[in-house]
Amino acid sequence: MTEFTVYDETDAPEAARPHLEAAKRRMGFVTTLNGVMAESPELLAGYNALSELFGKSSLPRNAKHVVWITASVLNGCAYCVAAHSTLALRSRVPAEVVEALRGGRALDDPALEAVRVFTGAMVEQRGWVDDAQVEAFLAAGYTRRHVLDIVLGIGMKTLSNYTNHIAHTPLDPAWQDQEWTAPAPA
Template sequence: MAEFTVYDETDAPEQARPHLEAAKKRMGFVTTLNGVMAESPELLAGYNTLSELFGRSSLPRDAKHVVWITASVLNGCEYCVAAHSTLALRQRVPAGVVDALRAGHALDDPALEAARRFTGAMVTRRGWVDDEEIEAFLDAGYTRRHVLDIVLGIGMKTLSNYTNHIAHTPLDPAWKEQEWTAPGPDLT
């Protein structure tokens, strides 16, 4: 197994240190994900920039959490499911919503379910969704901008999910309570 170093703001490559310091200010600690990404300062900068941009996107707050968790579940990223479950619960996303997302189950809220279904279709079909799926998402009250915001969120999760797969990123203690195990290698 290839071993990846988990850096912090004191021992990371010089170009990565400002990004780790900013992450520490934002989160209160340097996540092991950011520590692994620091090996490539460009990946770290790209991920953190996408994260910031998606956070500012036009999607409603709870729909953003739906995108993060749904993409991570479908990609089998144990680290990201635990992290985003914790963050969703801290932002008062209902526990029933988080539990359903982690299990890949339908949501009772029609708007959030539309976001879950559309995100799931985008991830499993690698963006090749048909017009009917886009229309169903729009009919749930979303806009074309929201369609593209979901593309941004999935892009962000692809960077972190794939990094965690190859690096076997250790779970941060902050996410431990929401630890999650992928059901298997074929999640589609």
């Protein structure tokens, strides 16, 4: 197995240090994901920029959490499922919503379920959703902008999910209570 270094703001490549320092101010600590990404300051900067932009997107707060967890579950990223489950719960997303997302189950809230279904289709079909799937999402009260905001959120998660797969990123203590294991393939 190829080993990746988990840097912090004191030993990372020089170009990555400001991004790690900013992450530490934002989160209170440097996540192991950011520490691994620091090997490529450009990846770290890109991921953090996408995270900030997705945070400003037009999707409602709980819908953003649905995108993050749904994409991470479908990509089988244990690190991101644990991290985003923790963050969702801290943001007061109902525990039953988080548990359903972690298990790949339908949500009782029709608006959030539309986000889950559309995000899942986008991930599973690699963006090749058909017009009927887009129209169903729009019929749930969303806009074309929301469609594209979901693309942004999936892009962000692709960077982190793939990094975690390659690097086997160790789970931060902050996410331990929401540790998750991908189900075995059927």
